[in-house]
Each structure stands twice: as structure tokens, then as C-alpha cells.
Amino acid sequence: MSRRSISANRKCYRYAGITLSTSNSDSLTREPTQQQSLFAIFKIFFALGWVSFGGPAAHIGYFRNTFVEKLKWLSDNDYAQIVALSQFLPGPGSSQVGFAVGYQRAGLGGGIMAFLGFTLPSVILMLALAVLSSQLTESSVFQNIVHGLKLLAVLVVADAAWGMYKNFCKSTLTVSLCIGTAIALLVFQGIATQIIVLIIAALVGTRYLANGNNESAAGSLSFSVMPLVSFLLCLLLCRYLDTFRRHCNCSRTSTKRVV
Numbered sequence: 001m002s003r004r005s006i007s008a009n010r011k012c013y014r015y016a017g018i019t020l021s022t023s024n025s026d027s028l029t030r031e032p033t034q035q036q037s038l039f040a041i042f043k044i045f046f047a048l049g050w051v052s053f054g055g056p057a058a059h060i061g062y063f064r065n066t067f068v069e070k071l072k073w074l075s076d077n078d079y080a081q082i083v084a085l086s087q088f089l090p091g092p093g094s095s096q097v098g099f100a101v102g103y104q105r106a107g108l109g110g111g112i113m114a115f116l117g118f119t120l121p122s123v124i125l126m127l128a129l130a131v132l133s134s135q136l137t138e139s140s141v142f143q144n145i146v147h148g149l150k151l152l153a154v155l156v157v158a159d160a161a162w163g164m165y166k167n168f169c170k171s172t173l174t175v176s177l178c179i180g181t182a183i184a185l186l187v188f189q190g191i192a193t194q195i196i197v198l199i200i201a202a203l204v205g206t207r208y209l210a211n212g213n214n215e216s217a218a219g220s221l222s223f224s225v226m227p228l229v230s231f232l233l234c235l236l237l238c239r240y241l242d243t244f245r246r247h248c249n250c251s252r253t254s255t256k257r258v259v
Helices: 034-051 056-070 076-088 093-136 140-168 172-187 191-209 225-258
Strands: 010-015 018-023 220-223
Touching (some): 034 056, 034 093, 056 093, 056 140, 076 093, 076 140, 076 191, 172 191
16 A cells, blocks of 8 residues: 555555555545644544454444544545455454555554554553453453443444445345355354455456446556565565474473483
């Protein structure tokens, strides 16, 4: 994802080596200055970090409610493309979506501010709970509060899923994809099922929806080689470092046994 270049009717941004081109919308708010935008991004994500309970799925719902429905930073189509891309990439989807929203708003600095703002409350809460764990976590009041927040997260996820369903499942084919995907993921749970479903949905969308009037297919895709190569190199490097770490641990264990 790179800084957006806006033409008369089209805007583009790049994320993980894929350039997404989406229709410009008059409903989107006008961008503030860079410094104001960075502070606003950090402040909004910092506030979200204190109340976004329920895990990554709920976070995506909170993000949609805040940045699509309330602030109008993104259209539903733009947000759906970011979410779809984050589900294809490894790692926590909500962190990727948050970083992408911040990056789309104010470049690399915006992405960093979004990540720091959304992550910092979790760090503070975890440290506080670690210090006060024996006094808070075992009390019935605290457990009831957490249970209530979990129920709230379920409602947020359901609302986000329903909103995206109404916007993108407008034909028999898209409804069939949605229902078939849900059934497959519920019946055959696992990473392999998720990858297979993503590939099938991508092939069907490319074949039957790319040239249609469906709003979810309004954007076009182009690929940039260098970010993808960098991504693959990082994966290989992480794999090598993990293997090296395991080898060192085995060597230390063997040395201790000999001694």
C-alpha cells in the first residue's frame, strides 16, 4: 500500500504489493494536514483500543463502525477490499486492517500511529492486570464485566457482518458464495479449508464478477513485484531464524546432558 494518487474519478493505494484502485466518493471527508491527521489517527485508535473487546473479528467490526459509518474515511467497498486482503495474508487480521486504514489515511506515519494507538491500551491493561491479578481477576464483579463485554463484541461482529452482507451480497452468485463459504468453514474447520475457500472465491470472482456491475468488483488490481519479493524474503528469514533457534536449543540441551 502506497500513498494514494487521486485522479478525476479514481484513487489508488497499495498494500502488501497489491495496488487497489477504487472509485472516488464525494462522501469521504477531506483530508486534514499531515500533522493533524497523524494526531487524529493516534487519538481515534487509542480510544478504540480501550473498548475493542472480543478479538480480531470484533475489532474489524469496530473499525467498520468507526471509519466507514461514522467518520466516512473509507467507503464500504474500500474497507471490504482491505479486510479481504488482510484475511489472505498471514498474521492478525485486525492489526493489518488497522495499519492499512492508518496508512491509507496518512501514509507510513499514519499506519504506525494506528498500530501504536490501538496496541498501547492493551499493553497498559495487561501490565495492570499482571500487577493486580490476584485482587481483580478472581472477583465476581470483574468476571461479570468481562462477560458483558464479550456479549457486546458478539453484537458488534454480527452488525458488521450483516452490514457487509447487505452491501456486497446483492446477486444470487454472491449470496451463494457467502452461504457456501460459511457452511464450509463451519463443517470443515482448519487452515486448509480457509485457504481453499479463499482460492475458490477468488477464481469465481475473477471469472464471473470482474466485469459485472457488482460494487465489490468495482476496483482493479495490479501487482508490484518488489514488495512481494520483500515479503517472501522476510518469511524465509523468519523460517531460517526459527530453525537456527531450535538448533541452538538442542545443542544446549545436549551439552547439559553430557556435563
